[in-house]
Amino acid sequence: MTQRSAGPEILRLIELMARLPGLGPRSARRAALFLLKRKDQVLLPLADALREAGEKIERCQTCGNFDTVQPCAVCQAAGRDDTILCVVEDVPDLWALERGGAFRGRYHVLGGVLSAIDGIGPDDLNIAPLLSRVAAGGIREVILALNATVDGQTTAHYVADLLDSAGVEVTRLAHGVPVGGELDHLDDGTLAAALRSRRDVKR
């Protein structure tokens, strides 16, 4: 902006908003304007929520989840199966599994996946603490619930190799037709995987 059509406070706000994933420079301007028009309803509550989150929320030192308590609420929760550990790529995956409510064991968040392109190696991930948790005993099965992407599957194989000698069962999520999915819209790989893993209808 030439001259000074917007003050440095607005420019700074737009610049920070534009760093968020999913927002480019134009949508950051739009979001900043949206906020300025709704100071009391959104802008100031958001400022407070950010400050509170920044001050209170930290990584769980056990599993890598984000929470205000240490260890996190999921690690602390009673009545979960301590013998099954579900390894996920990142916190939203943990949230997704918890929303589903189908898993009642414990979690371990890797914080990413191996990626040659992005220069992410094993030391950048939460892998060593996973090995320590397994080595400490009491875990019977490790479910590698990583994304079915190339990087996700590479990471799954890498972690599975490391766990090979740990004496635990290592499993992965099933591939197949999503519930509610139409065959015509599925890619060939998913269809082939669903065919290979076909099951008796009576089971």
Add this chain to the structure above:
Amino acid sequence: MTQRSAGPEILRLIELMARLPGLGPRSARRAALFLLKRKDQVLLPLADALREAGEKIERCQTCGNFDTVQPCAVCQAAGRDDTILCVVEDVPDLWALERGGAFRGRYHVLGGVLSAIDGIGPDDLNIAPLLSRVAAGGIREVILALNATVDGQTTAHYVADLLDSAGVEVTRLAHGVPVGGELDHLDDGTLAAALRSRRDVKR
């Protein structure tokens, strides 16, 4: 989220992020996670920027722009032509025109356009102050730089009618081929408008 896989602080942050234009529930979760991973680089600076913006920035009582000074920097700037008033829909349009640097008059921000669907009538817009500014004298031309949408053009006609008896010239932006635009990618309306407004190549 069943049980408590994410604390109320995270849920509140996500809920507020999801209100931003351009962010749905999923991208709001992703953005919140992005922020939690970059506390010192983005999250806390953003909290501060929001608070500062919320406390310092307000609408210019003259033109409707957002700024920390009253009247805003554009209204205060010396060396601008006080006799030409450019009417825009909202602040980003003002910023866009200022980035271009082709306009050196003053602005008036309507704060929206008339919309039957959204229930936005003349009283919801910054129209009465526009009429007062024009009635106060000293303005020779009003440029209606509204978006070339149905609502934008409806609003332009409405404002033009109101200004009919004010004794000022009322103009609108030219329609035509965008600079760098390819004819093959233009809609019929733009092509027709560009044809109608064709000019002598030597002018």
